[in-house]
Amino acid sequence: MHPFHSITDVERETGIARDTLRVWERRYGFPTPQRNQRGEREYGQDQVERLRLIKQLLDSGQRPGKLLPLNLPRLHQLAQQSHPQQSLDVDAEQLLNLLGTKDSCAVRHRLEQLLHQHGLRLFLTELVAPLNHAVGEAWFHGRLGVLEEHRYVEELRSLLTVAMQSLPSPRSGLRAVLTTLPGEQHGVGLLMASCMLALEGVEVLQLGVQTPLEEISRGAVENRCRLVGISCSSFPQRRTTTSQLVRLRTMLPKEIDLWAGGSGVTGLPAMPCGIRLFSDLQQIPAAVAILRSQTTAEKPTAGAVD
Amino acid sequence: MHPFHSITDVERETGIARDTLRVWERRYGFPTPQRNQRGEREYGQDQVERLRLIKQLLDSGQRPGKLLPLNLPRLHQLAQQSHPQQSLDVDAEQLLNLLGTKDSCAVRHRLEQLLHQHGLRLFLTELVAPLNHAVGEAWFHGRLGVLEEHRYVEELRSLLTVAMQSLPSPRSGLRAVLTTLPGEQHGVGLLMASCMLALEGVEVLQLGVQTPLEEISRGAVENRCRLVGISCSSFPQRRTTTSQLVRLRTMLPKEIDLWAGGSGVTGLPAMPCGIRLFSDLQQIPAAVAILRSQTTAEKPTAGAVD
DNA sequence: AATTTATTTTTGTCTAGGACAATATGCACC
DNA sequence: GGTGCATATTGTCCTAGACAAAAATAAATT
Numbered sequence: 001m002h003p004f005h006s007i008t009d010v011e012r013e014t015g016i017a018r019d020t021l022r023v024w025e026r027r028y029g030f031p032t033p034q035r036n037q038r039g040e041r042e043y044g045q046d047q048v049e050r051l052r053l054i055k056q057l058l059d060s061g062q063r064p065g066k067l068l069p070l071n072l073p074r075l076h077q078l079a080q081q082s083h084p085q086q087s088l089d090v091d092a093e094q095l096l097n098l099l100g101t102k103d104s105c106a107v108r109h110r111l112e113q114l115l116h117q118h119g120l121r122l123f124l125t126e127l128v129a130p131l132n133h134a135v136g137e138a139w140f141h142g143r144l145g146v147l148e149e150h151r152y153v154e155e156l157r158s159l160l161t162v163a164m165q166s167l168p169s170p171r172s173g174l175r176a177v178l179t180t181l182p183g184e185q186h187g188v189g190l191l192m193a194s195c196m197l198a199l200e201g202v203e204v205l206q207l208g209v210q211t212p213l214e215e216i217s218r219g220a221v222e223n224r225c226r227l228v229g230i231s232c233s234s235f236p237q238r239r240t241t242t243s244q245l246v247r248l249r250t251m252l253p254k255e256i257d258l259w260a261g262g263s264g265v266t267g268l269p270a271m272p273c274g275i276r277l278f279s280d281l282q283q284i285p286a287a288v289a290i291l292r293s294q295t296t297a298e299k300p301t302a303g304a305v306d
Numbered sequence: 307m308h309p310f311h312s313i314t315d316v317e318r319e320t321g322i323a324r325d326t327l328r329v330w331e332r333r334y335g336f337p338t339p340q341r342n343q344r345g346e347r348e349y350g351q352d353q354v355e356r357l358r359l360i361k362q363l364l365d366s367g368q369r370p371g372k373l374l375p376l377n378l379p380r381l382h383q384l385a386q387q388s389h390p391q392q393s394l395d396v397d398a399e400q401l402l403n404l405l406g407t408k409d410s411c412a413v414r415h416r417l418e419q420l421l422h423q424h425g426l427r428l429f430l431t432e433l434v435a436p437l438n439h440a441v442g443e444a445w446f447h448g449r450l451g452v453l454e455e456h457r458y459v460e461e462l463r464s465l466l467t468v469a470m471q472s473l474p475s476p477r478s479g480l481r482a483v484l485t486t487l488p489g490e491q492h493g494v495g496l497l498m499a500s501c502m503l504a505l506e507g508v509e510v511l512q513l514g515v516q517t518p519l520e521e522i523s524r525g526a527v528e529n530r531c532r533l534v535g536i537s538c539s540s541f542p543q544r545r546t547t548t549s550q551l552v553r554l555r556t557m558l559p560k561e562i563d564l565w566a567g568g569s570g571v572t573g574l575p576a577m578p579c580g581i582r583l584f585s586d587l588q589q590i591p592a593a594v595a596i597l598r599s600q601t602t603a604e605k606p607t608a609g610a611v612d
Numbered sequence: 613a614a615t616t617t618a619t620t621t622t623t624g625t626c627t628a629g630g631a632c633a634a635t636a637t638g639c640a641c642c
Numbered sequence: 643g644g645t646g647c648a649t650a651t652t653g654t655c656c657t658a659g660a661c662a663a664a665a666a667t668a669a670a671t672t
Binding site: 154165 | 408468511512514525
């Protein structure tokens, strides 16, 4: 009926905290919501759009002081500049186009085709990883909507879930807990990492998203896991990621490795200690190999741990 | 290191809004966090536990005024009373026990066994639905941890995803968009509903969780869906669910049905109009049948719509 | 006695403007 | 070009008050 959004709505839709929205209004004069009878803010659709765009630009490194005074055209202009169209694999490009059409089966079929053609590992590293990024960018530029993005994610999730089921039962010996931090909602990166580890013969204990740190730690210990993997997408504040990872590190026994990867860790301010950051899925096989050689080497010489 | 949580942490871990935490402190004298140098609240682990329990009791219909003055033993006592152990199917009971053990494969295998034994539909309505509830309760009573719950959810998700893939391609004619409202994070109910619809030959467009209302509407229209299904789990405020559903209803063309189901809609204060609430998965087949007969009946007599 | 209607209490969310530390930026200096 | 320090920017937290929606209770009606 009335196209107005409360401050809580806007917080949910843009990912910008209520306090931040209010302080922006005070400091920069934007947004400028109307007020209802009760004196509460009512954001119009246009302001929400603009805030969404601002949020995206912020996440890509821009600063609020520059961004908030700009009008919509200038913001779009900036979006163009800061995220130039990147060249893409021909397959990825094709899929991106398919996503834009109404035909959802086509996307599914093409993904399956490519999976069988290249095998799971290459499919993940060469196609899905860049495609994920490209889908995000396409949304950023307004080429795809949230709808298309969700559809893509669901197709991929389903495809990878099925693919992982049909992998041979891992030769035990190396077990891993895989999950995301509390607050993190995106599960596709997690699934991709699970696949990569499973491909290396690691027995993966997938816990889904948003596991409390205490439970991650308990799960790793109780199941005698050698390693904990955390998938991090973009987070509201990057220092949240860091502090949570550090806290998890202190909770885990030191003989359990802690790995973190995903777009949320690239450009993270260098971990203090004992946390391995992955900027790329492709680093996983080598890391697993090293871990495996370490573990088998250590096994015979028991003890020597205080 | 230091076992203290900021107010944001507590908000994330308990699902209680910051403002609410502060106002409780003011009104009821609980929680009573310490303050750090800067004067900021620091909640100890015990207070967080207590708040979690309080949140659970609130969700089950208790009132803050009664709950907040109570100490921990009394809260547990109340939890026992308000959620008496229910009798369970022998299969469900067995699975609940398996979940408590470390052996994750056993859960998986037993679920698969039962799925093949009963078929997907009975598996969902007779086993999974009550088991979901039982797992929630078991967590409530401290019998299972978050870890076990997550493991269960992931196994189920994977199992149902695979099962849905192996269903025959739906005979087209009836198409549905299925998703959850913005803010809703739980996707299992969604997957179960998708399965039920797919079993009835409905072509399901799964959009995953948290789709903005505008995008739900757009997806339904663009893909010529006859119906939109929303899966609602427990929501912070129930009126949020209502208002969002009503808003979605107004956005959708009136020839598209809107269905909502899940634990979040039971006991919801009667929808104004044009929204069908499902308290049970079993109601789905009949509703689809009716819809199908309506649609085929209407098709020939085109027009008569302003 | 049961059901409807009015009144009171409870409760979550919103507001304002101030404060401060953590991060980023600009600039002199090596 | 890199390094250290002063300065500016920015998100989050604070207090305390206000108010409407929901729930509980009381009152009035059938």
